[in-house]
Each structure stands twice: as structure tokens, then as C-alpha cells.
Amino acid sequence: MDATDGINNTNTADDADDTDAERERQWIEKTLERLSHSPFRAKFVLSSKDRAYARAKGEVVIASHARDMLRSRVGQAQPEHDGRQTPWKGHPVFTAQHATATCCRGCIAKWHHIPEGRELSDDEINRLADLIMAWITRDLTAHPSLRPGTQTNGSTDSQPNKRTNDQRNPQPGNQPTLF
Numbered sequence: 330m331d332a333t334d335g336i337n338n339t340n341t342a343d344d345a346d347d348t349d350a351e352r353e354r355q356w357i358e359k360t361l362e363r364l365s366h367s368p369f370r371a372k373f374v375l376s377s378k379d380r381a382y383a384r385a386k387g388e389v390v391i392a393s394h395a396r397d398m399l400r401s402r403v404g405q406a407q408p409e410h411d412g413r414q415t416p417w418k419g420h421p422v423f424t425a426q427h428a429t430a431t432c433c434r435g436c437i438a439k440w441h442h443i444p445e446g447r448e449l450s451d452d453e454i455n456r457l458a459d460l461i462m463a464w465i466t467r468d469l470t471a472h473p474s475l476r477p478g479t480q481t482n483g484s485t486d487s488q489p490n491k492r493t494n495d496q497r498n499p500q501p502g503n504q505p506t507l508f
């Protein structure tokens with residue numbers, strides 16, 4: 330009986346961390362749903378050039394671009410040329426910013442309830458960057474790329490019959506990569 334109690338206690342420890350992640354996941358889902366009801370926001374899609382760029386750079390790099398661009402262009406208390414600082418295209422994050430209403434402080438205030446006139450906190454920048462990344466991921470999911478030859482676990486021609494190991498350990502690498 331004592332041993333069972335011990336196991337149950339270790340399981341509850343993980344739930345605290347999961348709750349924050351889960352709360353943000355729900356916020357992102359709800360926000361994307363709200364944005365989809367705006368004809369202006371919903372019309373944005375990535376260009377094929379942006380998609381190729383995002384896939385070539387990878388998720389980690391694009392996410393760091395998103396944080397850097399938010400910090401430098403909309404993060405200050407009084408951003409320069411606020412309302413006109415985000416180009417319509419030229420980088421997947423630019424397009425995603427218009428689609429997610431993270432393009433200027435007016436849109437951020439209206440859609441995400443973060444007041445104008447003060448710096449964005451690191452938490453706010455991270456949260457808005459996660460929203461941008463969710464939007465980009467959704468666009469890439471809707472427009473899959475097979476990218477032949479770029480997978481790390483690509484088949485080796487020399488051993489075409491060696492399948493037993495693969496079946497025991499199914500690799501996520503066999504699925505099409507978004508980024």
C-alpha cells in the first residue's frame with residue numbers, strides 16, 4: 330500500500346508544468362479561431378518562397394527570428410512608425426504578424442489586450458512569438474512539402490530488405506517534416 334502511494338505522488342508532480350503549457354496551447358487555439366473570423370486576418374497565406382525559406386531555416390531559427398523581430402519592431406513602448414512598421418511580405422514572420430494581429434501595438438492592444446505605451450515583457454514576446462509559430466506551422470501543414478533527399482533517416486539503397494529493425498522502432502523521421 331505504501332509503495333502505491335509513492336507512485337501516485339510522483340505522477341502529480343508533472344501536472345504543474347503541463348498546466349502552463351496546456352493553458353498556452355488553449356490560448357493559441359482560441360486566438361487562431363478568433364482570427365479566422367476576421368476576413369482581413371484570414372486572407373493571409375505564406376508565399377511559396379516564404380514556405381521554402383521557413384523549411385530551409387527550420388523551426389528553431391524562424392522562432393528566434395520571430396522573437397527578435399517582435400522585440401525590435403513592436404517591443405518598445407513607442408515603436409517607430411507604429412502601425413506601418415511591418416512589411417506585408419519578405420519574411421514568413423512579417424506575413425504571420427499581419428495574420429495574427431501582432432503587426433503593431435494598436436493591433437496587439439485590440440486583439441491581445443496588451444496595453445500600448447509600455448515595453449512588451451519577455452513573456453509577452455514569447456507568447457506572441459509562439460502564436461506566430463503556430464500560425465506558420467498551420468500554413469506549412471496545409472501546404473506539405475515532400476522534400477525528397479533531405480530526411481536524415483533516408484533509405485539506404487545497399488540494404489533494401491532489412492526491414493525488421495525499422496518495424497520495431499518506428500521513426501518519427503518517416504513522416505513529412507513541416508519545417
Ligand SMILES: [Zn+2]
Nearest residue numbers: 412432433436
Ligand atoms: Zn497592426
